[in-house]
Amino acid sequence: MLIVKKFGGSSVADNEKILNVARRCIEDYNAGHKVVVVLSAMGKTTDGLIAQAKSINPNPSPRELDMLMVTGEQISVAMMAMAISSLGVPAISLNAMQVKMHTTSTYGKAMFKKIEKERINNELDSGKIVIITGFQGINKFDDFTTLGRGGSDTTAVALAAALHADACEIYTDVDGVYTADPRVVPDAKKLDEITYDEMLELASLGAKVLHNRSVELAKHYGVPIIVRSSLNREEGTIVKEETKMMEGVVVSGVAADKNVAQISLLEVKDEPGMAFKIFDALANKKIDVDIILQSIGRDDTKDILFTVSRSNLSEALEILNKLKDSLGIKKIVTDDKIAKVSLVGAGLRTHAGAAAQMFGVLYNAGINMKMIHTSEIRISVIIDEAYADRATRAVHDSFIC
Amino acid sequence: MLIVKKFGGSSVADNEKILNVARRCIEDYNAGHKVVVVLSAMGKTTDGLIAQAKSINPNPSPRELDMLMVTGEQISVAMMAMAISSLGVPAISLNAMQVKMHTTSTYGKAMFKKIEKERINNELDSGKIVIITGFQGINKFDDFTTLGRGGSDTTAVALAAALHADACEIYTDVDGVYTADPRVVPDAKKLDEITYDEMLELASLGAKVLHNRSVELAKHYGVPIIVRSSLNREEGTIVKEETKMMEGVVVSGVAADKNVAQISLLEVKDEPGMAFKIFDALANKKIDVDIILQSIGRDDTKDILFTVSRSNLSEALEILNKLKDSLGIKKIVTDDKIAKVSLVGAGLRTHAGAAAQMFGVLYNAGINMKMIHTSEIRISVIIDEAYADRATRAVHDSFIC
Numbered sequence: 001m002l003i004v005k006k007f008g009g010s011s012v013a014d015n016e017k018i019l020n021v022a023r024r025c026i027e028d029y030n031a032g033h034k035v036v037v038v039l040s041a042m043g044k045t046t047d048g049l050i051a052q053a054k055s056i057n058p059n060p061s062p063r064e065l066d067m068l069m070v071t072g073e074q075i076s077v078a079m080m081a082m083a084i085s086s087l088g089v090p091a092i093s094l095n096a097m098q099v100k101m102h103t104t105s106t107y108g109k110a111m112f113k114k115i116e117k118e119r120i121n122n123e124l125d126s127g128k129i130v131i132i133t134g135f136q137g138i139n140k141f142d143d144f145t146t147l148g149r150g151g152s153d154t155t156a157v158a159l160a161a162a163l164h165a166d167a168c169e170i171y172t173d174v175d176g177v178y179t180a181d182p183r184v185v186p187d188a189k190k191l192d193e194i195t196y197d198e199m200l201e202l203a204s205l206g207a208k209v210l211h212n213r214s215v216e217l218a219k220h221y222g223v224p225i226i227v228r229s230s231l232n233r234e235e236g237t238i239v240k241e242e243t244k245m246m247e248g249v250v251v252s253g254v255a256a257d258k259n260v261a262q263i264s265l266l267e268v269k270d271e272p273g274m275a276f277k278i279f280d281a282l283a284n285k286k287i288d289v290d291i292i293l294q295s296i297g298r299d300d301t302k303d304i305l306f307t308v309s310r311s312n313l314s315e316a317l318e319i320l321n322k323l324k325d326s327l328g329i330k331k332i333v334t335d336d337k338i339a340k341v342s343l344v345g346a347g348l349r350t351h352a353g354a355a356a357q358m359f360g361v362l363y364n365a366g367i368n369m370k371m372i373h374t375s376e377i378r379i380s381v382i383i384d385e386a387y388a389d390r391a392t393r394a395v396h397d398s399f400i401c
Numbered sequence: 402m403l404i405v406k407k408f409g410g411s412s413v414a415d416n417e418k419i420l421n422v423a424r425r426c427i428e429d430y431n432a433g434h435k436v437v438v439v440l441s442a443m444g445k446t447t448d449g450l451i452a453q454a455k456s457i458n459p460n461p462s463p464r465e466l467d468m469l470m471v472t473g474e475q476i477s478v479a480m481m482a483m484a485i486s487s488l489g490v491p492a493i494s495l496n497a498m499q500v501k502m503h504t505t506s507t508y509g510k511a512m513f514k515k516i517e518k519e520r521i522n523n524e525l526d527s528g529k530i531v532i533i534t535g536f537q538g539i540n541k542f543d544d545f546t547t548l549g550r551g552g553s554d555t556t557a558v559a560l561a562a563a564l565h566a567d568a569c570e571i572y573t574d575v576d577g578v579y580t581a582d583p584r585v586v587p588d589a590k591k592l593d594e595i596t597y598d599e600m601l602e603l604a605s606l607g608a609k610v611l612h613n614r615s616v617e618l619a620k621h622y623g624v625p626i627i628v629r630s631s632l633n634r635e636e637g638t639i640v641k642e643e644t645k646m647m648e649g650v651v652v653s654g655v656a657a658d659k660n661v662a663q664i665s666l667l668e669v670k671d672e673p674g675m676a677f678k679i680f681d682a683l684a685n686k687k688i689d690v691d692i693i694l695q696s697i698g699r700d701d702t703k704d705i706l707f708t709v710s711r712s713n714l715s716e717a718l719e720i721l722n723k724l725k726d727s728l729g730i731k732k733i734v735t736d737d738k739i740a741k742v743s744l745v746g747a748g749l750r751t752h753a754g755a756a757a758q759m760f761g762v763l764y765n766a767g768i769n770m771k772m773i774h775t776s777e778i779r780i781s782v783i784i785d786e787a788y789a790d791r792a793t794r795a796v797h798d799s800f801i802c
Contacts, residue, residue, distance in 0.1 A: 019457070052476075053479075053480070053483055056420070056480055056483050056487065057483035057486060060483045061482070063493070064483050064493075065483075067478070068479035068480065071472035071479075074468065074469075074475075075453075075469060077468070078454070078465045078468040078472075079457055082457050082458035082461045082462065082465050082466075085458060085461070086457065086458040093465060093468050097499075098543055119543070
């Protein structure tokens with residue numbers, strides 16, 4: 001088997017942790033597998049390098065910032081190669097330039113275009129564990145690029161796809177994907193399997209196990225991802241296209257997202273193009289809008305309600321206040337004390353009564369819903385932030401335990 | 402003009418120093434020159450990386466050690482590009498892989514084979530200051546190599562040769578090359594010019610201004626080197642093929658080297674091949690032998706005296722003790738309390754009386770000579786270490802002041 005194993009910065013934060021990872025890789029190697037290891041920069045190295053850059057230039061060129069940042073992963077992989085060698089197994093480290101991991105040109109948020117296999121396969125064939133820098137690539141100018149946060153997960157999946165790996169293991173500090181945040185719902189269960197789409201919904205809802213981009217890439221190339229702990233030997237959770245659906249298992253998880261704020265535009269002139277103008281202005285500033293509700297018009301006006309990330313609230317307000325008069329918005333009301341609680345499951349597609357069941361659970365728990373939003377495999381409600389944990393437990397109790 | 406400027410680790414040890422270097426480069430840029438900057442790793446970064454490597458593997462593979470070490474210069478050049486940009490001038494950093502600085506394959510002590518000019522010239526033509534990692538290259542495996550200590554000087558000279566630069570400036574913490582160590586000889590004078598050969602003799606004698614390799618390379622390609630201070634605006638010293646020889650100016654400097662030990666092999670069997678066997682054994686262990694004297698044979702034996710670096714003494718003794726019986730060496734005597742004082746000057750070639758004058762000076766100062774060694778442009782004597790400074794001053798007084 002060819003196995004790609006990805007370890008994040010906290011798993012390689014010091015020599016002891018590096019040696020732990022080295023032993024884990026050697027186990028697979030000794031079992032006869034070909035092993036490719038993808039690493040992030042050690043501990044908080046990347047944050048440190050960014051701070052170092054800003055100390056000399058508050059607004060560094062993205063090209064030079066990437067040139068600086070990629071040294072972090074290069075240090076990790078060289079240290080890992082030395083650690084594995086010290087345990088008696090041949091190993092070699094490679095950076096993005098040596099592998100030739102081609103990306104788009106955009107510094108700081110590049111996307112993979114093509115990964116060359118030749119060097120990696122040659123090193124694997126010569127019996128080495130191959131250790132590769134995550135998070136980075138090279139562009140058409142022969143310059144280093146970085147992929148943005150969560151980039152090392154994406155590197156691992158992209159490598160697994162390019163090399164036709166038999167497994168892609170992403171190591172984290174949790175045992176796998178849970179039906180809810182175990183800190184909120186003590187009964188939360190670890191899932192053995194979850195589909196890409198469910199994982200995407202959960203990830204975007206604040207269950208920060210895998211970066212969305214890596215899941216999308218895995219889905220595109222049909223690469224199964226195994227999410228497991230670097231701290232123990234649990235089996236973890238497999239993320240893949242289809243899961244064995246047991247009868248009655250409709251739901252894969254409940255997630256709460258508190259990074260939400262609601263904006264209500266009241267008595268907006270009811271004219272064509274109004275919604276376009278509002279959301280285009282927000283999109284131009286890269287502000288993602290999540291749930292949108294529009295009231296039925298009355299007296300030539302309508303109300304438009306939507307949610308944004310709480311961190312984007314003040315910037316969104318600034319933009320809307322500038323547009324207020326020209327668009328004829330009477331009043332802007334905001335609420336940043338809300339949360340979004342979501343039920344996610346591929347089975348919801350065929351389970352018509354799920355929404356009603358969820359609303360009943362919340363009603364019985366005395367929790368008022370401010371907004372409702374559903375997709376094929378997700379039901380989300382916006383509620384008071386204060387009730388987020390109670391709602392999560394109630395919905396989890398009803399659907400999963 | 403195209404100017405290559407090299408700054409060492411202490412010149413870029415912190416942000417303030419980086420910004421000083423940046424301003425210095427911008428002056429040349431604003432005067433209409435094309436500027437290529439070669440940098441070492443910041444401060445003690447390289448030593449830190451070596452220590453980090455050895456902490457996880459006491460005997461790291463040279464390939465991985467180089468992979469780790471080259472991150473040091475990459476951080477320097479990215480920081481410098483950001484610093485220059487912050488001062489309003491376009492700049493770009495390049496590592497050895499981006500420039501394509503081809504070297505031999507030997508990690509840790511690679512030698513340049515060929516430097517590609519295309520990327521550098523393109524960046525210069527587009528109006529940027531180009532900042533390049535010193536000390537590193539790539540080999541035929543597409544792996545990073547390092548050049549060994551003093552490598553950044555060599556990088557600067559090699560770049561100046563490849564780019565047909567009009568000037569190659571090596572910045573240090575002294576004003577230039579002096580006729581003697583100013584800490585020992587307060588009257589020492591800064592030289593305006595010195596020949597490559599004189600510089601080579603002085604460098605090998607402990608005047609650690611320029612690394613010998615860089616001078617040899619400069620001589621080979623006829624690249625004039627300007628040695629000057631990064632701390633002030635003094636003109637510095639030009640190292641080149643021919644200097645304007647003023648009548649009477651015979652000598653360019655006096656240097657003392659205390660890293661010397663003498664080994665005397667007494668009553669060695671006087672057979673053919675004996676010297677070969679001894680010095681071949683030392684050469685195989687990379688122990689350089691400097692001065693060699695052989696006494697005239699007597700009673701079928703002879704004495705062989707030679708000097709090695711003091712740091713190599715114990716290893717040399719170990720080798721010789723193993724050979725002692727098979728080669729019929731009666732006795733081995735060592736002395737590590739000696740120093741080598743040398744007079745260097747291209748004018749010595751045509752100045753027959755110089756050696757006699759030097760010996761007279763030492764005699765008058767009451768200093769006994771243990772060994773004498775001369776080359777075309779150098780006269781060296783081995784004396785007691787305790788007299789090294791006094792001898793240096795006396796010789797300097799007689800020939801230079």
